Amino acid sequence: MFCLFQFLDCLISGASSGLGLETTRALALRGVHVIMAVRNTDAGRNVKEEILKEIPMAKIDVMELDLSSMASVRKFASEYNSSGRPLHILINNAGVMATPFMLSKDNIEMQFATNHLGHFLLTNLLLETMKKTTREGNKEGRIVNLSSEAHRFAYTEGIRFDKIHDESGLTVKIQDLYSVEQDANRGPVAGGMIRIHCLKASIGSWIMWVRSYYL
Numbered sequence: 198m199f200c201l202f203q204f205l206d207c208l209i210s211g212a213s214s215g216l217g218l219e220t221t222r223a224l225a226l227r228g229v230h231v232i233m234a235v236r237n238t239d240a241g242r243n244v245k246e247e248i249l250k251e252i253p254m255a256k257i258d259v260m261e262l263d264l265s266s267m268a269s270v271r272k273f274a275s276e277y278n279s280s281g282r283p284l285h286i287l288i289n290n291a292g293v294m295a296t297p298f299m300l301s302k303d304n305i306e307m308q309f310a311t312n313h314l315g316h317f318l319l320t321n322l323l324l325e326t327m328k329k330t331t332r333e334g335n336k337e338g339r340i341v342n343l344s345s346e347a348h349r350f351a352y353t354e355g356i357r358f359d360k361i362h363d364e365s366g367l368t369v370k371i372q373d374l375y376s377v378e379q380d381a382n383r384g385p386v387a388g389g390m391i392r393i394h395c396l397k398a399s400i401g402s403w404i405m406w407v408r409s410y411y412l
């Protein structure tokens with residue numbers, strides 16, 4: 198089924214498996230041009246090939262992005278922005294959960310670096326492209342942050358920034374991040390041009406959400 202969606206460009210992080218993969222397939226089926234931002238490009242290309250067998254007209258590109266590395270995020274954003282592509286929808290989907298304590302290349306706790314800082318930097322670096330897209334198309338942009346029911350179990354006082362590198366309590370820390378993402382579920386930003394949504398992981402709910410705005 199191809200329709201109005203075919204004029205949309207959507208970037209999905211962590212698109213080579215799980216919810217990101219299914220989101221890629223669902224949006225491609227509706228004609229959206231999907232940019233799969235993945236750390237393993239071979240896996241990403243395999244997913245793309247599988248989807249193309251099912252949906253030969255799917256428009257999918259695979260680009261390399263390691264959210265745990267700020268250098269990789271900057272490189273990715275620079276390539277995306279200089280490509281001149283529009284960007285209507287950004288889905289911050291990738292994530293790691295309950296990993297043992299480890300540090301990223303930038304010496305930041307891995308879950309915090311990947312799930313939070315990487316997406317924060319990515320979003321900020323792509324914001325001008327999104328604003329330009331909304332201005333030229335006269336259509337609100339969308340940023341979607343994947344969260345979880347786990348946000349209900351976060352510390353009431355919010356993220357303990359002074360304890361990010363404590364090896365204990367990692368699970369609670371990830372719940373704190375989900376909690377922050379829930380707080381980011383708010384109305385228009387960037388002068389009313391872009392709307393930010395936060396979703397507790399549920400594929401059906403956000404596909405409904407995309408449809409409600411773009412049909």
Ligand SMILES: NC(=O)c1ccc[n+]([C@@H]2O[C@H](COP(=O)([O-])OP(=O)(O)OC[C@H]3O[C@@H](n4cnc5c(N)ncnc54)[C@H](OP(=O)(O)O)[C@@H]3O)[C@@H](O)[C@H]2O)c1
Pocket residue numbers: 210211212213214215216217234235236237240262263264265266289290291292293294311343344345346398
């Ligand atoms: N499924 C659920 O029930 C559930 C519940 C609560 C919250 N969530 C949230 O929903 C999102 C998707 O969950 P999921 O179940 O689909 O997870 P998943 O199957 O584990 O997929 C996560 C994706 O993130 C990618 N990723 C991990 N680290 C990355 C990095 N440094 N840079 C770029 N990509 C990276 C993974 O890539 P690789 O394939 O290379 O590892 C993978 O494609 C996550 O943010 C998760 O926290 C899901």
